[in-house]
Amino acid sequence: MSVNHYKSPGSRVFDALNILLLTGLALIMVLPLLYVLAGSFATESEIATRPFFLWPEKFVTDTYAYIFGTDTFVRALITTICVTAVGTAVQLMLTLTMAYPLAKRYLPGRTLVLNLVIFTIVFGGGMIPTYLVVRDLGLLDSYWALILPLAINPFYLIIVKSFFQELPQALEEAARIDGCSEMGVFFRIVLPLSKPVIATFALFYAVGIWNDYMSPLLYIDDSSKWTLQVLVRQFTSADAENALAQLDSVFFPAEGLKFAVVVIATLPILFFYPFLQKHFAKGVLIGSVKE
Numbered sequence: 001m002s003v004n005h006y007k008s009p010g011s012r013v014f015d016a017l018n019i020l021l022l023t024g025l026a027l028i029m030v031l032p033l034l035y036v037l038a039g040s041f042a043t044e045s046e047i048a049t050r051p052f053f054l055w056p057e058k059f060v061t062d063t064y065a066y067i068f069g070t071d072t073f074v075r076a077l078i079t080t081i082c083v084t085a086v087g088t089a090v091q092l093m094l095t096l097t098m099a100y101p102l103a104k105r106y107l108p109g110r111t112l113v114l115n116l117v118i119f120t121i122v123f124g125g126g127m128i129p130t131y132l133v134v135r136d137l138g139l140l141d142s143y144w145a146l147i148l149p150l151a152i153n154p155f156y157l158i159i160v161k162s163f164f165q166e167l168p169q170a171l172e173e174a175a176r177i178d179g180c181s182e183m184g185v186f187f188r189i190v191l192p193l194s195k196p197v198i199a200t201f202a203l204f205y206a207v208g209i210w211n212d213y214m215s216p217l218l219y220i221d222d223s224s225k226w227t228l229q230v231l232v233r234q235f236t237s238a239d240a241e242n243a244l245a246q247l248d249s250v251f252f253p254a255e256g257l258k259f260a261v262v263v264i265a266t267l268p269i270l271f272f273y274p275f276l277q278k279h280f281a282k283g284v285l286i287g288s289v290k291e
Helices: 010-040 042-049 062-067 071-102 110-122 127-136 152-165 167-179 182-190 191-211 213-220 228-235 238-245 256-282
Strands: none
Touching: 010 062, 010 256, 062 238, 062 256, 071 110, 071 152, 071 182, 071 191, 071 228, 071 256, 127 213, 167 182, 167 256, 182 191, 191 238, 191 256, 213 228, 228 256
8 A cells, every 4th residue: 555545634734735735836936037037028018017927918138149259248247157177176186185185084184174174264364355365366357267266165165075985995995906096086986976966066167157247247347258147137136228328239138138148147157057966866965874
């Protein structure tokens, strides 16, 4: 017999309330996204006259034609994609290569290094000291200023270290008996077994870099190096018309533009999530359950 056969009336009511609650929360989150997507394809007059809609009366692509016909948007989009790709690769490489030796209990000085990592979780340098370090390293107006200051997330590092500690030691010992060096064990044994953790934190790092607004605002003065998030802020603010007028004198769809830039800034991350989903559910539970 199925488990549902033994459910009491109270359990059924609880399940029904959970379903209603979760459905309501899902609608609260999805409806604004659908409204923004519909607004990006609507005419200016429809946006002005209809306070809320999920399907435009007339589909137009003027806003997207304007965006992809403007060098500023295309340049910012390409910049953001490149910075996200390079930054995610750098952050993953540094996190994995630092977490692996820290997972070895026999490593000299391991406890001291772990305590320093934990210290950075509790205490941060702050905005001004970080800016001074970036300036003194000569990284201002450089794309590396968007990558290196956030190269290793200490919280993620601790979780990856815990994952490496749970891997079977017999596999590593067998590889060493077969003649593998420490680097060979890492690349041939450990990394292939770490696909869930790599996929999970690749997504976390990529989302963090893609959505980062403060770093380019603080460290990038050259408007030609702005990322997409800075443009989203510029073109959805109250003075968006003035900001755009400085870049392009052509008439633009002001309200539809605000919806379209939000869609363009959101869809790429949502597009990659399904490809990582099979590893994501396992990866987010790393270190939370001890066998």
